[in-house]
Amino acid sequence: MRNHLSELDRLSEQIELIGQQWKLPERSVLQINLVLDELFTNTVNYGFDDDLEHTIDISLGYDGQRMQITIIDDGNPFDINQAEDPDLNIPLDQKDVGGLGILLVRQFVDEISYARDKNKNIIMLTKHIL
């Protein structure tokens, strides 16, 4: 994927196709779509300080029970596991939606690991498909 939000449509089309090929439940397809959308959008919005084109690699594997997802980008270092969950109980007028994307990612996958290798962020996600 290129680092443009307009790629989100292509992302969701690809996930739909994969979901059909692998006969995944519709609910899982929507959840995987949301997880990748949030991470992709974060990287596009905050990952790069230049105006150059970057590639964000997303790959998925499935063994019939577990989905393995890998996302690789060459943006600024961002360790998702260090990000704090937002406080959902703060009063409405002080609320913003910062961090909600990460909260949703955590909700819909079972394992998240992060590595920085040379100049790349590598996020690996595992999701059990029920």
Place this chain on the structure above:
Amino acid sequence: MKIGKREEKGIVILQPAGRLDSNTALVLEQEINSVGAGNDGHHLLVDFSNVEYISSAGLRVVLKVVKDRQTSPKSFAVSNMQDHVREVFEISGFDAFITIYPDAMQAVASFA
């Protein structure tokens, strides 16, 4: 994103269709902003029946309209959420400060 718009008993009902993500959220935000919230404005209902997907970018739009209308004479509600969309709302704690009506009729009645 296509957004249907109609008026019922002085209430503006917006009916967005499709995916509400960082690509499309702005379209809904602009449509919402075009509905006045002052004394000469309208109550606003967003009917989610044709929204199949929402991301945090869509939640941001909803939070903004809730905040904008918090002290305004014209209120705001949502209705008809598909299961997945409702789940995203609930996980994000949005059901604590916004009432999700099962259908547009009940939402319209709530404004009375």
